[in-house]
Amino acid sequence: MPLNRGASIRPIAQSWGSIQSVRNEQAVAPSVTRAVGPYSQGDVASQAKRLQGLLYFVCVLEPNDFRPKNALTVVEHAQIVAPDDFARFASLHVIASMQPSHQTTDMRWAEKRLGAERIKGAYAWRTMLNDGVKLAFGTDWPVEIINPMRGVHACVTRQLPDGTPAGGWQPQEKISMDECIAAYTTGAAYAEFEEGKKGQLVPGQYADFIVLSADVTKIPPGEILHRKVLKTVVGGRVVYSAAK
Numbered sequence: 536m537p538l539n540r541g542a543s544i545r546p547i548a549q550s551w552g553s554i555q556s557v558r559n560e561q562a563v564a565p566s567v568t569r570a571v572g573p574y575s576q577g578d579v580a581s582q583a584k585r586l587q588g589l590l591y592f593v594c595v596l597e598p599n600d601f602r603p604k605n606a607l608t609v610v611e612h613a614q615i616v617a618p619d620d621f622a623r624f625a626s627l628h629v630i631a632s633m634q635p636s637h638q639t640t641d642m643r644w645a646e647k648r649l650g651a652e653r654i655k656g657a658y659a660w661r662t663m664l665n666d667g668v669k670l671a672f673g674t675d676w677p678v679e680i681i682n683p684m685r686g687v688h689a690c691v692t693r694q695l696p697d698g699t700p701a702g703g704w705q706p707q708e709k710i711s712m713d714e715c716i717a718a719y720t721t722g723a724a725y726a727e728f729e730e731g732k733k734g735q736l737v738p739g740q741y742a743d744f745i746v747l748s749a750d751v752t753k754i755p756p757g758e759i760l761h762r763k764v765l766k767t768v769v770g771g772r773v774v775y776s777a778a779k
Contacts, residue, residue: 609671609726614641615649616656616663625667630726633658634675635686635715639695642704654705660690660718661708670718671726683719687751688759690715696760712752742771 613631616624624631638658646654656662663670672690674681688696690710693703703709710718724734733741746766751759767775 607726614658615653616659618656621662621666630669630671631663632671632726634673634679635689636679637675639689657705659708660710664710664714669722669725671722672718673723684760687715688756691756698757742768744768
C-alpha cells in the first residue's frame, strides 16, 4: 500500500466516537490526496456506530469538498464488521483490506471476547464478496510471517497449518483459491492505484510472479503450505532461484 495512505486520517482515528467529532476534524480532509485508509483494528474501532461514523466521514460528508475524484477509501484491518455495514462497504465503494493469516491467529480468542453474535462478522470474506465489497489482502509482516502461503491457506480452509479446527473456523466465510489470489493481486493493486500496472500476468504490466513446485489451484488445500517457491521474478528480472 502507498506509504502516505491514511496518514492524514490519524487525528480522527484518535477520537472518532461520534459524527460530530468527525465534523470537527474537517480541516485534515483537504490534505488527503490519494486515498483515505483508517485502521479499524481493535474492539473500540470495530463498534458499529463508530465505524458507521467513520464511513460517513470518508464517503458521505460533503464528498465534493473532501475527496478528490481519483481518491479511494480503504478500511485497514476490516476484520470485525457489523452485519448492517457489509452493504454499506459496497454501496460506498469502500475497500476492505485484511490479512488472512490474522484470522488463524485471532480465532483462538476472538469469540470469547466478542461474543457469539458479533463473531459472525469476523473475517467475513464470503459475505463481503457476495455483497460486492472489494477485498485487498496482504501479509502484515512483521506482525505475521511474511510467507503469503499461510494466508492463502487460511482463505480456503479457515484453519491453522495443523488442520485445526476440523472443517475450519466460521467455515461459511471460506473463499475459493481464485478469489483469494485475486484479493492478493488485482485487489491489492486496485487499492494502491496500481491497477493496469501490476496484479495480472498480461502484456503491458509488470512481470512480477513466482514459480511454485505445484499448481496451488489444483492440489488439496492441506498441501499448500508444503509447496516450495522455485523462482521469483520482479519486473521481469529473476531475483531468486531455488538450489537444484
